[in-house]
Amino acid sequence: MDQGAKKRLLDLTPLEISDLVLDMGEKPYRAEQLLAGLFRRGARTFADFTDLAKNYRERLSQIAEIGPRLTLIESAQSQDGAQKLLWRAPDGLAFESVLIPEKGHYTLCLSTQVGCALGCRFCRTGDLGLSRDLSQGEILAQVLEAKKFVPQDQKLTNIVFMGMGEPLLNLKALLNALFILNSPKYLAFAGSKISLSTVGIPKGLTALAESGHKIGLTVSLGAAQDALRDELMPINRRFPLSELKKALLAYPLKSGQRFTIAYVLLKGVNDSPTDALALSRFLADLKTKINLIPFNPWPNAPFERPDEATIQKFWRVLYDKNHTVMVRWSKGGAVAGACGQLAGGNLGLAKNRPKELDLA
Numbered sequence: 001m002d003q004g005a006k007k008r009l010l011d012l013t014p015l016e017i018s019d020l021v022l023d024m025g026e027k028p029y030r031a032e033q034l035l036a037g038l039f040r041r042g043a044r045t046f047a048d049f050t051d052l053a054k055n056y057r058e059r060l061s062q063i064a065e066i067g068p069r070l071t072l073i074e075s076a077q078s079q080d081g082a083q084k085l086l087w088r089a090p091d092g093l094a095f096e097s098v099l100i101p102e103k104g105h106y107t108l109c110l111s112t113q114v115g116c117a118l119g120c121r122f123c124r125t126g127d128l129g130l131s132r133d134l135s136q137g138e139i140l141a142q143v144l145e146a147k148k149f150v151p152q153d154q155k156l157t158n159i160v161f162m163g164m165g166e167p168l169l170n171l172k173a174l175l176n177a178l179f180i181l182n183s184p185k186y187l188a189f190a191g192s193k194i195s196l197s198t199v200g201i202p203k204g205l206t207a208l209a210e211s212g213h214k215i216g217l218t219v220s221l222g223a224a225q226d227a228l229r230d231e232l233m234p235i236n237r238r239f240p241l242s243e244l245k246k247a248l249l250a251y252p253l254k255s256g257q258r259f260t261i262a263y264v265l266l267k268g269v270n271d272s273p274t275d276a277l278a279l280s281r282f283l284a285d286l287k288t289k290i291n292l293i294p295f296n297p298w299p300n301a302p303f304e305r306p307d308e309a310t311i312q313k314f315w316r317v318l319y320d321k322n323h324t325v326m327v328r329w330s331k332g333g334a335v336a337g338a339c340g341q342l343a344g345g346n347l348g349l350a351k352n353r354p355k356e357l358d359l360a
């Protein structure tokens with residue numbers, strides 16, 4: 001049989017896996033065994049499915065493979081313990097995840113695209129342009145592979161979609177992966193332990209809300225005035241702040257839930273008390289907590305990090321306006337794996353071909 005025609009199991013939905021198994025003339029419970037092996041036990045070869053009859057495994061291996069497979073091409077650890085994992089996809093493109101140790105558990109930061117088309121100027125990934133979306137299976141494989149790097153006495157409990165790419169521009173793969181991540185039958189990450197970071201694509205926010213996944217949502221603002229946000233985050237020219245606000249007001253937060261607002265502080269650009277007041281006004285009728293992220297510079301970056309006194313002043317303005325606000329010094333900076341800096345790290349990925357966007 002032509003190897004290329006084999007189905008990659010991680011790219012299929014549970015329903016599609018079920019259909020595949022039924023088409024082989026097997027009983028429905030065989031599909032559940034297959035799914036449990038893939039996601040609960042992390043089986044990586046057909047030989048690992050010891051609860052399946054040999055004949056069934058052999059027939060399966062003729063039509064399907066346990067993939068897509070990611071090859072680890074580089075791993076680097078920063079002093080704070082965050083580990084950047086650089087993967088090669090089956091088509092040779094490289095992308096990254098970051099495994100972050102926290103108190104008593106681990107968090108994995110996932111990529112959803114190879115590169116990103118949105119070109120936020122404070123983000124290193126934005127410099128690369130977009131090569132392509134990651135598939136559902138490539139998103140899930142980051143989790144399955146990264147689990148091997150978690151010490152045996154620890155657990156990977158938290159997932160953040162904050163790596164390369166804008167998750168809400170790869171919606172189908174994202175929502176399918178979320179279903180498997182979130183389902184108690186499969187990868188079983190609680191919704192409260194999954195969060196997603198977005199620039200705020202209104203159509204994507206609506207689709208996420210309709211999917212019913214109750215996950216955390218971080219919205220990257222960069223500026224709360226259109227002229228400045230247009231400059232820093234070109235997506236704002238397509239969806240200005242008024243549209244973003246409308247989408248956020250319509251988003252069905254769980255009781256007690258708040259949006260996290262990520263605001264990267266750039267020296268002399270968006271770090272004045274006037275900028276803080278504009279941010280406060282924009283957030284006035286939204287339930288939020290604000291993370292101020294002092295810019296993490298990279299070689300030849302176009303911005304600098306503000307000094308401590310400026311950061312403190314900005315924080316104070318928001319605090320005095322009764323916002324919940326904290327300064328985040330993101331982990332992984334030393335390996336260029338902090339938020340917005342996943343760009344091929346030390347290997348330096350080649351510039352990718354930009355792709356047309358369909359944001360309608």
Ligand code: SF4
Nearest residue numbers: 116119120123126165
């Ligand atoms: S911040 Fe996010 S959306 Fe903006 S360029 Fe970077 S990866 Fe893309």
